[in-house]
Amino acid sequence: MVEDARSAGRTDHRLDRRRLAAASVIALAAAGGLLLCVAHGVLAVSVAGSGGAFKVSGEQLAGDGVTEVTDSVPEQDGTRHPVAVVSAERASVRGLCASLLVPTPLGSFTLRGAAGRTTPAQVTGLMVDSDRVSGTDATFTGLRVGPLPKGGIGVRAGHTAVSRTRFTSWLATAGSFRVHDVDVTVRPGRAECY
Numbered sequence: 162m163v164e165d166a167r168s169a170g171r172t173d174h175r176l177d178r179r180r181l182a183a184a185s186v187i188a189l190a191a192a193g194g195l196l197l198c199v200a201h202g203v204l205a206v207s208v209a210g211s212g213g214a215f216k217v218s219g220e221q222l223a224g225d226g227v228t229e230v231t232d233s234v235p236e237q238d239g240t241r242h243p244v245a246v247v248s249a250e251r252a253s254v255r256g257l258c259a260s261l262l263v264p265t266p267l268g269s270f271t272l273r274g275a276a277g278r279t280t281p282a283q284v285t286g287l288m289v290d291s292d293r294v295s296g297t298d299a300t301f302t303g304l305r306v307g308p309l310p311k312g313g314i315g316v317r318a319g320h321t322a323v324s325r326t327r328f329t330s331w332l333a334t335a336g337s338f339r340v341h342d343v344d345v346t347v348r349p350g351r352a353e354c355y
Contacts, residue, residue: 220256224249230315253281258354271352276340286336296323
């Protein structure tokens with residue numbers, strides 16, 4: 162009788178793991194499907210890292226009407242994380258890569274999307290909350306540092322061009338996002354963009 166109870170407990174435990182695994186696979190597949198819809202302009206873009214950061218990189222970023230101000234975003238435990246809010250009225254990114262590390266009961270997976278290898282991705286109304294922004298070469302035209310016309314203290318540039326752009330981001334939104342050469346993959350372990 163005790164053995165029957167142990168056997169039933171092991172069976173329940175195996176079923177729970179299978180259910181968690183199935184839910185994880187469904188969630189990753191749904192996220193990949195949403196990314197494809199966004200890439201083809203079917204949906205507006207709003208991506209959050211579920212309380213954690215995701216990584217975005219590009220070989221060449223060019224933007225018009227670029228501003229940067231400071232703010233904070235909530236972490237999973239409720240504490241606030243300082244970020245730079247970078248926005249652009251219009252932007253193009255060549256060699257775009259975006260990745261999100263997703264913990265699951267089966268181990269970590271990386272949801273990764275790449276695009277713009279032959280034709281740059283085109284974005285309008287871009288806004289990225291980031292705690293790290295870097296690049297190898299940057300050019301700013303019409304640069305203003307200090308109080309901004311719409312309020313707040315920060316940086317504004319009429320035009321910005323940055324090579325080998327790297328963002329560690331907590332939230333990204335865009336009014337429209339048009340890309341070519343889309344490649345969305347789910348990879349086991351860490352396979353982030355940089």
